[in-house]
């Protein structure tokens with residue numbers, strides 16, 4: 001559909017050809033394509049339905065307004081915006097929500113696993129120096145915390161880079177992927193509390209727990225055993 | 231005088247494989263007075279390293295007790311043992327054990343750093359010790375750039391840097407030539423004269439001759455002890471070495 005808002009479209013109705021001006025082009029996942037919408041103009045006598053969007057005045061109570069409309073006009077269907085979008089895009093929204101939650105959980109688990117493995121590798125590599133530290137009487141916490149500090153620094157860098165990339169290239173990349181599903185233009189509505197607080201916090205907790213658990217085992221062998229080479 | 235270190239009926243079995251414990255120490259009892267200088271001699275594998283590890287809180291005996299400076303080490307949590315090792319005990323390991331990422335000087339300074347001492351103060355002490363062992367010019371090198379003997383001297387500096395009450399040395403001169411060994415022993419003698427108690431494992435009668443007591447070990451047990459008369463003009467180090475050389479075969483070593 002090589003049309004954009006402002007273009008004129010010729011439509012045929014009961015009384016002949018009419019010109020209408022496009023006011024918007026919308027992606028429509030439910031139809032796997034797009035729908036053009038025009039405002040006013042069409043005198044087709046008996047449209048199947050007309051959708052009217054209303055903004056409630058600040059402080060207005062949407063539930064009350066809906067109830068008022070329903071009593072004032074017979075046959076009118078009035079919904080709050082959230083009900084409306086649930087009705088038109090319900091299953092899509094729900095599966096998108098599941099996908100987002102699943103990817104959150106999976107990425108947190110994967111990050112924790114990688115942190116544990118990485119700590120294990122570092123502990124093996126540093127077995128000698130760590131045995132020296134412990135034999136000299138370095139507190140066990142100091143030996144373990146080296147890895148906590150290192151991995152959390154790495155994670156922080158990753159979170160910052162990830163957040164910046166998601167904020168810049170993220171929409172374009174996701175849009176390119178989702179265009180396969182018929183949703184070529186995705187815009188992120190990030191909840192800063194979730195994106196910049198809850199998610200990083202979950203990752204930090206996961207990495208800290210995994211590193212601590214892996215470090216616990218590595219710090220166990222008695223100090224002197226790794227000092228022996230004979 | 232109450233002993234600084236007392237071991238009572240120490241036994242240690244290594245559990246190399248579950249079914250076959252290796253008895254490394256059997257019924258070892260000893261007492262070391264503050265300021266004493268003791269050497270342990272015995273064939274390889276007789277349990278000398280194991281004994282030092284148990285006495286210094288690096289390892290725990292299977293049974294028996296170790297009392298260090300009035301405090302029973304056996305049964306203390308590793309955290310407490312680590313703090314005691316760090317602040318009150320110096321240890322020269324049988325094999326050079328250094329942090330490869332640090333310079334020689336930083337390796338020597340490390341126990342002071344871990345104990346939270348002021349850096350300038352520890353560095354000054356480390357440099358003094360390094361000068362006394364003849365490695366002052368090498369301290370800025372990486373540990374891969376110095377010889378084994380130089381490393382062992384650095385190990386002694388590190389063992390002394392926190393002014394320990396007692397210094398354990400597991401064959402500290404084993405890797406050294408005669409001059410280097412003499413320098414290292416001189417440093418330990420100085421520490422001993424300043425009040426530190428010294429306990430060394432050695433195969434060298436020249437090293438043992440500088441101590442006050444020699445414990446002979448075999449098969450995980452102390453089988454004999456020799457106490458030297460104080461050094462005098464008539465009985466110098468040479469005479470002690472001769473004494474030891476004839477005493478050792480007599481006890482079976």
Ligand SMILES: Nc1ncnc2c1ncn2[C@@H]1O[C@H](COP(=O)(O)OP(=O)(O)O)[C@@H](O)[C@H]1O
Pocket residue numbers: 225244245246252253254272273274275276277278279280281
């Ligand atoms: N970690 C260990 N596991 C099992 N056996 C060990 C271990 N360390 C030492 N042993 C054994 O204990 C005995 C005493 O060892 P060690 O104290 O190192 O002797 P030394 O220092 O006198 O050469 C030896 O038979 C040795 O093989």
Ligand SMILES: [Mg+2]
Pocket residue numbers: 275278279280324400
């Ligand atoms: Mg040994």
